[in-house]
Amino acid sequence: xxxxxxxxxxxxxxxxxxxxxxxxxxxxxxxxxxxxxxxxxxxxxxxxxxxxxxxxxxxxxxxxxxxxxxxxxxxxxxxxxxxxxxxxxxxxxxxxxxxxxxxxxxxxxxxxxxxxxxxxxxxxxxxxxxxxxxxxxxxxxxxxxxxxxxxxxxxxxxxxxxxxxxxxxxxxxxxxxxxxxxxxxxxxxxxxxxxxxxxxxxxxxxxxxxxxxxxxxxxxxxxxxxxxxxxxxxxxxxxxxxxxxxxxxxxxxxxxxxxxxxxxxxxxxxxxxxxxxxxxxxxxxxxxxxxxxxxxxxxxxxxxxxxxxxxxxxxxxxxxxxxxxxxxxxxxxxxxxxxxxxxxxxxxxxxxxxxxxxxxxxxxxxxxxxxxxxxxxxxxxxxxxxxxxxxxxxxxxxxxxxxxxxxxxxxxxxxxxxxxxxxxxxxxxxxxxxxxxxxxxxxxxxxxxxxxxxxxxxxxxxxxxxxxxxxxxxxxxxxxxxxxxxxxxxxxxxxxxxxxxxxxxxxxxxxxxxxxxxxxxxxxxxxxxxxxxxxxxxxxxxxxxxxxxxxxxxxxxxxxxxxxxxxxxxxxxxxxxxxxxxxxxxxxxxxxxxxxxxxxxxxxxxxxxxxxxxxxxxxxxxxxxxxxxxxxxxxxxxxxxxxxxxxxxxxxxxxxxxxxxxxxxxxxxxxxxxxxxxxxxxxxxxxxxxxxxxxxxxxxxxxxxxxxxxxxxxxxxxxxxxxxxxxxxxxxxxxxxxxxxxxxxxxxxxxxxxxxxxxxxxxxxxxxxxxxxxxxxxxxx
Numbered sequence: 172x173x174x175x176x177x178x179x180x181x182x183x184x185x186x187x188x189x190x191x192x193x194x195x196x197x198x199x200x201x202x203x204x205x206x207x208x209x210x211x212x213x214x215x216x217x218x219x220x221x222x223x224x225x226x227x228x229x230x231x232x233x234x235x236x237x238x239x240x241x242x243x244x245x246x247x248x249x250x251x252x253x254x255x256x257x258x259x260x261x262x263x264x265x266x267x268x269x270x271x272x273x274x275x276x277x278x279x280x281x282x283x284x285x286x287x288x289x290x291x292x293x294x295x296x297x298x299x300x301x302x303x304x305x306x307x308x309x310x311x312x313x314x315x316x317x318x319x320x321x322x323x324x325x326x327x328x329x330x331x332x333x334x335x336x337x338x339x340x341x342x343x344x345x346x347x348x349x350x351x352x353x354x355x356x357x358x359x360x361x362x363x364x365x366x367x368x369x370x371x372x373x374x375x376x377x378x379x380x381x382x383x384x385x386x387x388x389x390x391x392x393x394x395x396x397x398x399x400x401x402x403x404x405x406x407x408x409x410x411x412x413x414x415x416x417x418x419x420x421x422x423x424x425x426x427x428x429x430x431x432x433x434x435x436x437x438x439x440x441x442x443x444x445x446x447x448x449x450x451x452x453x454x455x456x457x458x459x460x461x462x463x464x465x466x467x468x469x470x471x472x473x474x475x476x477x478x479x480x481x482x483x484x485x486x487x488x489x490x491x492x493x494x495x496x497x498x499x500x501x502x503x504x505x506x507x508x509x510x511x512x513x514x515x516x517x518x519x520x521x522x523x524x525x526x527x528x529x530x531x532x533x534x535x536x537x538x539x540x541x542x543x544x545x546x547x548x549x550x551x552x553x554x555x556x557x558x559x560x561x562x563x564x565x566x567x568x569x570x571x572x573x574x575x576x577x578x579x580x581x582x583x584x585x586x587x588x589x590x591x592x593x594x595x596x597x598x599x600x601x602x603x604x605x606x607x608x609x610x611x612x613x614x615x616x617x618x619x620x621x622x623x624x625x626x627x628x629x630x631x632x633x634x635x636x637x638x639x640x641x642x643x644x645x646x647x648x649x650x651x652x653x654x655x656x657x658x659x660x661x662x663x664x665x666x667x668x669x670x671x672x673x674x675x676x677x678x679x680x681x682x683x684x685x686x687x688x689x690x691x692x693x694x695x696x697x698x699x700x701x702x703x704x705x706x707x708x709x710x711x712x713x714x715x716x717x718x719x720x721x722x723x724x725x726x727x728x729x730x731x732x733x734x735x736x737x738x739x740x741x742x743x744x745x746x747x748x749x750x751x752x753x754x755x756x757x758x759x760x761x762x763x764x765x766x767x768x769x770x771x772x773x774x775x776x777x778x779x780x781x782x783x784x785x786x787x788x789x790x791x792x793x794x795x796x797x798x799x800x801x802x803x804x805x806x807x808x809x810x811x812x813x814x815x816x817x818x819x820x821x822x823x824x825x826x827x828x829x830x831x832x833x834x835x836x837x838x839x840x841x842x843x844x845x846x847x848x849x850x851x852x853x854x855x856x857x858x859x860x861x862x863x864x865x866x867x868x869x870x871x872x873x874x875x876x877x878x879x880x881x882x883x884x885x886x887x888x889x890x891x892x893x894x895x896x897x898x899x900x901x902x903x904x905x906x907x908x909x910x911x912x913x914x915x916x917x918x919x920x921x922x923x924x925x926x927x928x929x930x931x932x933x934x935x936x937x938x939x940x941x942x943x944x945x946x947x948x949x950x951x952x
Contacts, residue, residue: 177226202529210554215591233445241460241618251298286610318436345476348511349469387739475515492527669726685712694773720766780922802923835890842883
């Protein structure tokens with residue numbers, strides 16, 4: 172299938188400037204790499220932009236036209252009949268006088284007819300264009316044309332935030348940057364606390380799938396539904412006083428009658444702006460000439476941010492699906508500063524190609540364009556330039572976009588350009604083309620005023636389409652007005668961590684009355700050394716009459732969990748108790764006190780034998796271990812006394828053993844000596860016998876020696892027996908000592924085990940109840 176082409180004009184001879192007869196047919200798909208039209212005032216730049224738009228629409232490609240100065244409104248000045256009466260309301264009477272024309276409308280009609288015919292076009296082509304597409308002139312912030320509900324874009328977009336968080340965060344950044352610029356607050360997306368807070372609030376709602384309104388956003392600024400931002404608590408990061416100042420600034424958008432038009436008209440939805448309900452392509456022209464610079468930045472940021480979100484939800488394509496045209500881009504994509512609209516423009520220039528969305532920017536001065544934007548443009552239409560500096564910047568950009576470009580040749584071609592003559596440099600083509608633009612089918616009247624816009628749009632019903640919030644379906648027995656209560660009731664912060672514990676629904680806008688109580692309890696016992704104070708906190712919901720003190724949920728709540736401001740769209744259930752009577756509240760307080768006195772006790776442990784008590788919060792295991800440690804200390808003291816009693820006896824026994832050992836050694840030595848003497852004596856007697864000398868005296872002496880030996884051996888045995896007896900006595904003594912130590916240790920360990928539970932009750936003076944407060948809790952309606 173051949174590529175769709177745009178009929179832009181015809182080629183010209185670079186030396187004479189005359190048409191050569193060849194047409195310039197630009198492939199539409201090439202615009203997915205985006206383009207830039209640059210030329211000084213009077214160069215024909217606006218006419219070329221109009222031709223691009225006409226060609227896109229003639230080929231059923233919808234266009235989104237951002238028109239800061241009002242020139243592109245001329246796209247709607249298309250007259251199939253080419254009749255003077257069609258031109259008459261739009262011709263300039265001053266121009267007629269200057270030209271000396273008696274009937275400028277007729278002259279203009281004739282001029283347009285002949286101009287179109289010179290390019291092979293006619294009123295039939297205009298009629299075909301008007302038949303194929305719809306055209307809408309949007310005027311954000313004004314009912315002169317079709318108002319655009321820009322602030323309604325705070326509503327959560329479709330899609331899964333988790334799956335495409337980058338897309339949504341980019342849109343959030345654009346929305347917040349635009350809002351802050353609109354109220355004159357300069358805040359950096361990375362470091363400005365205003366920007367960070369608003370971005371977090373929007374993101375939190377979108378993740379939850381909740382639509383935001385400007386009013387609800389302002390409420391959340393004063394009472395954020397989160398406790399922390401980063402590592403700091405909210406009031407440290409952004410004090411309440413400063414948040415209120417920011418909310419007051421944002422509130423001007425709600426309170427000022429001049430901002431009412433910002434929330435009227437069709438919703439900001441790229442899909443419905445580019446195609447109607449039947450799929451017919453549309454030309455959506457956003458007229459911004461009536462807005463201040465900050466307001467223009469806001470609109471462009473919001474529109475392109477939502478366009479990017481829509482674009483990223485589409486399937487990829489290599490064809491041109493839609494064309495975004497921005498006329499006079501000066502101030503929106505500057506080379507150094509970072510106005511709110513710059514990021515979405517650069518995002519489109521970098522990413523839109525994959526989705527078939529082309530972007531065409533128009534500017535007088537190339538030095539007003541950021542280098543990143545210029546380097547991402549694949550198509551350049553260069554007309555007459557005002558200064559050499561402009562030409563140098565263009566040549567630099569062309570060389571960056573296509574490295575093989577002959578800069579010298581381009582320089583010469585650009586220098587010789589005349590009115591409505593352009594150098595077409597397409598990075599996908601080998602050579603640039605010099606051409607003159609065809610005649611525009613739209614009447615190039617020039618910028619329209621707001622009054623002229625109102626005439627052009629006429630009685631389109633969408634001009635009066637007001638933004639009416641959808642009525643909230645209230646639960647049965649619920650009212651948007653909070654019932655009167657005894658004291659001012661606060662609303663529970665959706666970020667309160669205990670909401671789940673009481674069965675509440677943090678995302679609900681339906682509220683039921685509940686009661687929050689805080690009680691200080693003092694448990695004291697002089698003997699036990701206990702003087703312990705603790706706080707008891709509970710929330711009672713639902714409430715009953717009479718009040719039931721046993722129906723509370725024990726939760727840790729504090730004043731940060733409550734806020735004064737009701738959320739947007741809150742509905743209130745009628746209380747089933749007389750919560751408007753102070754007496755009922757006082758009775759609830761008494762009931763809570765009496766219930767706690769009757770049911771609350773402090774349990775601790777006691778050991779009478781050791782005269783010690785458990786500490787508050789001490790576990791039974793820790794108390795038992797402490798008792799055992801104390802028992803061991805007492806046993807150690809008793810063991811010291813026992814050892815003192817045994818030490819002298821054991822020392823004497825050891826001395827006696829030593830003496831017995833000494834006597835036994837002496838007796839064994841004496842016995843050994845006697846044996847030796849007996850041996851010697853016996854040997855002499857035997858010798859005498861052998862030699863024939865029997866001597867009765869020698870025989871008597873030997874006998875005596877044997878007797879003495881036996882007595883010595885007897886004494887040695889007796890001494891050894893005495894050593895054994897003394898040693899046995901020492902062992903008995905040491906066993907007695909060990910038994911005494913074991914007995915005293917077991918005695919104290921038994922005392923350590925004598926543990927009992929001690930209950931410390933509350934007395935009336937021990938219970939101090941803070942005045943209970945009524946609160947509004949979100950519940951499932």
